[in-house]
Amino acid sequence: MSDKILMKGNEAIAEAAIIAGCRHYFGYPITPQTEIAAYMAKKMPKIGGTFLQAESEIAAINMVYGVASAGKRVMTSSSSPGVSLKGEGLSYLAGSDLPSLIVNVQRGGPGLGGIQPSQSDYFQSTRGGGHGDYHMIVLAPASVQEMAELTVKGFELADTYRMTAMILADGTMGQMMEPVSLDLDVKPAPEKPWATTGTGMAREHNIVNSLSLVPEELEELNFKRYDRYKVIEENETMYEEYKVEDADIVLAAFGIAARVSKNAVDEARKMGIKAGLIRPITLWPFPKAPFKAAAEHAKAFISVELNMGQMIEDVILATESKRPVTLCNRAGGMIPDPKQVLNSIIEVNGGIQ
Amino acid sequence: MAVVFDKPHALIDVPLHYCPGCTHGIVHRLVAEVIDELGIEGKTIGIAPVGCSVMAYNYFNCDMIEAAHGRAPAVATGVKRADPENHIVFTYQGDGDLASIGMAETVHAAARNENITVIFINNAIYGMTGGQMAPTSLVGQVTQTSPYGRDPKACGYPIKVCEMLSELVGPEYLERVTVNNVKNVRNAKKAIKKAFQNQIDGKGFSLVEVVSSCPTNWGMTPKQALDWIDSDMLPYYPLGVYKDRSAEQKEAE
């Protein structure tokens, strides 16, 4: 067991990225994730890496596209309005099958919104974010330790499947300080024979490209990409179950909402209500199986979210509408407190028996 | 007999998709000749974003990247910084790409003196989409989206990219050339070679603006288009070196 150090969530992401071998970071200042950029600005020059404050979010994501094309681990980070700007780049990264890690420390929206924590980019992240048919692997940490671990995991998944992995955190997770072990297990990056690093006059030229003007060929590319997504759904779905086995009421929550929900589950149990929690760790692929299984015994589901109800749609789909699913939420940068969640549980349960 | 002129190795032996008489082909060849002469094909990575040259990846023998509209200088920044010692990086961009949608990326790459080579094709029109007004379309120029001629009251004046960037402290080298006759083609090649040599020497951001023709969308024959460069384009876009920091420093010494 290695020593733990006290770190902010944002800093844990930055340090874990460096441990994962990322030596290129491009970003643009935006609250509440700027600590990542500041950390990288301090660290990268000392370890021979690149920190560059780009002229815009658009430029930053395209710098990521450049480094990813050259086959190196690379990342950018931002918060909700900035991620919208990156949407174009995310689509091109997907279309060119390039691996990269993107961090979204969400804040309330839409528009400029606020700077307080939110989960209102769930749709944007899990459905792609930019134009076209594609997905990103979306990882939702619920502790500072997970901020670090999922960053490493994100790089690995991105390289393995040649796609973008996104850390979907929120302002609380980014700012929260917790003890972290940085004894992280990092697997070596795979070979990238497709990368544009110069032919060395020893091979055919490599092309990184998302343009395909022949509809049959473009369709084939999409089919192949979705075959890969299927493999990811089968092999990489992650979630945590908490007291679900005998639960009558199952909560669904990720990130900070899951921490609050866990407390509410314990409180409900004390009152004799059999509550449980399924915490998706991958939001895409969404862990459908545990929800489907829980729908066999649970009476009802509650989706606890920091938005107007986005993940709830996936819960309804995963439970195949067999049980009622209600929403327990706050929006605009507010976090539901355990009492609100507990009240939801009691209400759905039809009171305390 | 000795071969005195043939297709350069860095240019792939396939038909180009460009319209008859389009000078893109000439500039492609010049870039390829320079890559050959400098012996850098094996370490060169080219980036062609959206525009007529979006399929340049089919034409250059070096590694190639297709980028989003206007974003090539940012992508180039990433590729260059991924391995500054071993990557020679060039972008190949049109006027809509470089001076309109990608203006921020252009200006900031220049301001950072990013060690890349930018080939900028200024033909005063959006070619790929069928001839719309470009940021460099001349006052009075008739295009699909300025059917009564570009009216400066409504849409301002064409942007002189070399002049504008020359006000920045950052960039190393800015030159405007054209390819409308043999002599100018020779000069254009010299400028392109210098822009690549600067990168090899670590001098920084080098941009060559090539005043080019678009016979199809200008509604001219290829020859008329080359003549129009002389009569209409060059008076507004004078040829010449707009910045050459190393030469200026040498002179000052």
Add this chain to the structure above:
Amino acid sequence: MAKLTFKTDNCKGCSLCVYACPKSILQIATDKINKKGHHPAECIDMEKCIGCASCAMMCPDCIIKVER
């Protein structure tokens, strides 16, 4: 003594080579049609060619090989 070789099937008949030739020995062959459907460029008097490569330098499609 010089020799021009045209990759005729890639010619688009733009005639930029014709205007570039200082000896006026190139023309667009209006009696021929290549695979692309263009009238291709041709040399009508190779004896007069000085191998200056002006035609090749102006050719946007890189179809002319010059030997001298």
